Amino acid sequence: MINQNIKIAVDAIVFGYHNGIVYVLAVQQKFGKLANHWVLPGGFIRDDEPLIQGVERELQEETGVTVSYLEQLKTFGDDVARDERFRVISVAYFALVNPKNFVLKADTDAKNAKWFAIKDVPKLGYEHNEMVQLAHARLKNKLTYQPIGFDLLDQEFLFSDLENLYCSILEQDIDRRNFRKKILSFGILEETGKVVKKGSSGRPGELFSFDKEKYDQLLKDNFQFEIKFA
Amino acid sequence: MINQNIKIAVDAIVFGYHNGIVYVLAVQQKFGKLANHWVLPGGFIRDDEPLIQGVERELQEETGVTVSYLEQLKTFGDDVARDERFRVISVAYFALVNPKNFVLKADTDAKNAKWFAIKDVPKLGYEHNEMVQLAHARLKNKLTYQPIGFDLLDQEFLFSDLENLYCSILEQDIDRRNFRKKILSFGILEETGKVVKKGSSGRPGELFSFDKEKYDQLLKDNFQFEIKFA
DNA sequence: TCAAAAGTGTTCGATATACACCCATGC
DNA sequence: GCATGGGTGTATATCGAACACTTTTGA
Numbered sequence: 001m002i003n004q005n006i007k008i009a010v011d012a013i014v015f016g017y018h019n020g021i022v023y024v025l026a027v028q029q030k031f032g033k034l035a036n037h038w039v040l041p042g043g044f045i046r047d048d049e050p051l052i053q054g055v056e057r058e059l060q061e062e063t064g065v066t067v068s069y070l071e072q073l074k075t076f077g078d079d080v081a082r083d084e085r086f087r088v089i090s091v092a093y094f095a096l097v098n099p100k101n102f103v104l105k106a107d108t109d110a111k112n113a114k115w116f117a118i119k120d121v122p123k124l125g126y127e128h129n130e131m132v133q134l135a136h137a138r139l140k141n142k143l144t145y146q147p148i149g150f151d152l153l154d155q156e157f158l159f160s161d162l163e164n165l166y167c168s169i170l171e172q173d174i175d176r177r178n179f180r181k182k183i184l185s186f187g188i189l190e191e192t193g194k195v196v197k198k199g200s201s202g203r204p205g206e207l208f209s210f211d212k213e214k215y216d217q218l219l220k221d222n223f224q225f226e227i228k229f230a
Numbered sequence: 231m232i233n234q235n236i237k238i239a240v241d242a243i244v245f246g247y248h249n250g251i252v253y254v255l256a257v258q259q260k261f262g263k264l265a266n267h268w269v270l271p272g273g274f275i276r277d278d279e280p281l282i283q284g285v286e287r288e289l290q291e292e293t294g295v296t297v298s299y300l301e302q303l304k305t306f307g308d309d310v311a312r313d314e315r316f317r318v319i320s321v322a323y324f325a326l327v328n329p330k331n332f333v334l335k336a337d338t339d340a341k342n343a344k345w346f347a348i349k350d351v352p353k354l355g356y357e358h359n360e361m362v363q364l365a366h367a368r369l370k371n372k373l374t375y376q377p378i379g380f381d382l383l384d385q386e387f388l389f390s391d392l393e394n395l396y397c398s399i400l401e402q403d404i405d406r407r408n409f410r411k412k413i414l415s416f417g418i419l420e421e422t423g424k425v426v427k428k429g430s431s432g433r434p435g436e437l438f439s440f441d442k443e444k445y446d447q448l449l450k451d452n453f454q455f456e457i458k459f460a
Numbered sequence: 461t462c463a464a465a466a467g468t469g470t471t472c473g474a475t476a477t478a479c480a481c482c483c484a485t486g487c
Numbered sequence: 488g489c490a491t492g493g494g495t496g497t498a499t500a501t502c503g504a505a506c507a508c509t510t511t512t513g514a
Contacts, residue, residue: 051305198464204512433492435494484491
């Protein structure tokens with residue numbers, strides 16, 4: 001019989017985006033050694049529950065947030081002395097939310113959940129700052145070779161929204177013309193025909209939406225989403 | 231107190247390369263439900279042992295193989311009913327070996343370890359075939375944007391060795407001239423000055439070695455190793 | 461008519477691709 | 488001298504980078 005005293009947890013690094021700022025979701029712990037400290041949402045996995053389901057459950061319970069993108073990031077577990085009672089190994093997940101799910105639902109016991117601008121993330125418990133850093137790097141990187149930016153925007157968006165998203169996440173200027181040309185050349189955007197204006201002046205812009213079916217179809221044909229900047 | 235009956239294991243997908251063929255290391259299980267079945271090397275982690283150390287230990291114990299590259303791949307654990315006694319969650323590691331470590335050391339109890347050509351990997355226990363597939367994809371992919379090919383070659387190698395490695399792993403033809411031009415342009419190879427001839431005829435070729443220091447230095451300067459083929 | 465945001469093309473340089481012949485060696 | 492593998496250069500096409508003015512709207 002295996003003698004092993006280790007517990008498995010999952011944690012989520014959830015990114016939101018609004019108005020040029022990237023946010024990360026954190027919760028304030030109620031009990032234990034780290035009571036009142038901020039940590040990433042997450043918790044121990046149940047015996048009969050797939051990992052990803054565990055993440056979704058914890059997110060729901062602790063924050064009321066539903067994510068639009070979720071993928072495994074990395075498993076952390078070398079901090080052997082993290083807890084006195086047993087070692088904890090934590091599978092970290094990388095997640096994105098839509099603006100419409102950006103708000104914290106008030107009807108859960110989520111009063112301890114909060115969005116922090118990525119620049120202002122406080123010192124978190126456990127190895128969570130390390131996780132945030134890694135996830136942030138993944139976000140920046142992935143943005144350039146997978147169309148995950150759309151998961152951070154409303155379903156219908158202006159080209160300028162997409163452009164600003166790229167600018168602020170990658171922290172660099174982008175040539176509007178080249179960017180538009182490139183993205184449109186992929187043929188994965190759908191013109192909705194609608195136009196709206198942002199703010200109270202300026203020319204109204206056209207709304208686009210991401211055509212996931214088209215994208216999946218292109219993938220089969222060896223299509224590679226990729227965008228680089230000077 | 232958390233009630234959780236899950237055990238943590240690590241498994242390694244170890245790739246070796248020789249003569250145009252990619253090999254994967256597997257071991258034959260001695261006990262348990264899967265006695266005599268082939269599985270990936272690995273096993274349960276000890277309470278006080280970092281994950282990566284666990285992988286190295288298990289590899290050493292089961293196969294006597296020392297790897298030259300090791301990175302976490304993915305954590306598998308959704309097969310809730312894999313074992314009747316408890317659920318097992320396994321952290322899979324991706325590894326590469328040098329030709330000089332390709333041989334299985336006879337002095338361990340490694341008589342059950344074996345290299346399988348990637349094309350001939352048998353049905354493995356647990357989710358191990360899935361792991362191999364994922365690792366294989368990672369290998370192919372990573373070869374194009376990180377200089378990991380050198381970890382599969384001898385320290386000193388002919389250009390043709392490197393070229394054949396790329397050909398066989400990526401399963402496509404490569405233009406020798408363009409390949410050489412590209413790789414040399416990175417400036418991460420060192421000319422040893424030595425020449426050797428391969429086989430019993432033909433012009434002798436120059437031996438190169440990978441200059442890791444140079445590469446690390448270039449990385450700081452925003453260098454990007456990247457190689458693509460038509 | 462001015463301020464604010466949206467839309468749009470062209471030129472230039474860099475890099476990827478395609479492609480074929482000569483060289484050194486052992487037999 | 489021939490078979491085997493090693494080494495090399497050029498022309499073209501493609502793609503990324505740089506760059507500025509016009510349009511629509513509300514105030």
